[in-house]
Amino acid sequence: MSNAFILAEMTWQDARDALAHAELAIIPTGSFEQHGPHMTFEVDTARAYEFSKLLTAELYPRVILAPPLSFGISFHHMAFPGTITLRAETFHALIYDVVWSLREHGIRQFFFVNGHGGNKASLDVMSVKLRHELGIDVAWSSFTSLATEIIKARVKSCISGHACEGETSQAMYLAPNVVKRERITRGAIKGYPYKFLGKGNSGAINTPYTFDEITENGSLGDATLASEEIGKEIVDAALSKAVEFLTDFMDKNKA
Ligand SMILES: [Zn+2]
Secondary structure: OOOOOEHHHOOHHHHHHHHHHOOEEEEEEOOEOOEOEOEOOOHHHHHHHHHHHHHHHHHOOOEEEOOOEOOOOOHHHOOOOOOEOOOHHHHHHHHHHHHHHHHHOOOOEEEEEEOOHHHHHHHHHHHHHHHHHHOOEEEEEEHHHHHHHHHHHHOOOOOOOOOOHHHHHHHHHHOHHHEOHHHOOEOOEOOOOOOOOOOOOOOOOOOOOOHHHOEOOOOOOEHHHOOHHHHHHHHHHHHHHHHHHHHHHHHHHHO
16 A cells, blocks of 8 residues: 555655645544553554544545654553543644644645544544634544444443453454453453442543542453454444545535
8 A cells, every 4th residue: 555645654745746646634632641550651643543544545645744753642551550631721722833834835635533532622623613713624533433333343342431341352453462361351440439420421521530540450441352343333434434534524625
């Protein structure tokens, strides 16, 4: 596979040539946070970046791939040693400056491929701000949510969302180096800190709980059921939806 769409692997002359054709930049957003006993801090960033490589390859030369934003909003994991979080204002400034720079180079459309739930509120806020302040077209997706049907059919654990069966499967397929297979265990769930939070009530009432309040070992669900095959099915399903969306997005914004 040609890597002619990965900005981090280009010289400035390569970038000049790629930018002459590119209509849209994909920006992966990740985190640097604990992922249970069996995955490393870079899981979210690696998943988002590897998924973005597959996505950009499908849409080349209309799309280029920006370097991933390797830190995100991870206050809720700070009780676990090694986690690094950005403050929201730092993350927002980082997003703004990366987009501003690429806009200076002629890009007018942006798509954030998000690998970390804690970034969602920021991406919501920033996509509105970027559209209205910089006059660009912008969209974002936590790409796993493009594959809910496959996840419903294939993922057996009743709790999910972090270092779980679904995420571990994706990591096995997209970035096997971040998974320590011999250390995979089930999430040691302690429960939810308040009534009405958690499974089945997501979004009805919101409060910023922390992961040490919910899980002893930092995982949710049962990652022992994870497999590369499930990961591939999730990724393939999400990929075809993302390709369909972006093709339409670019065609309409061009028109
Ligand atoms: Zn994660």
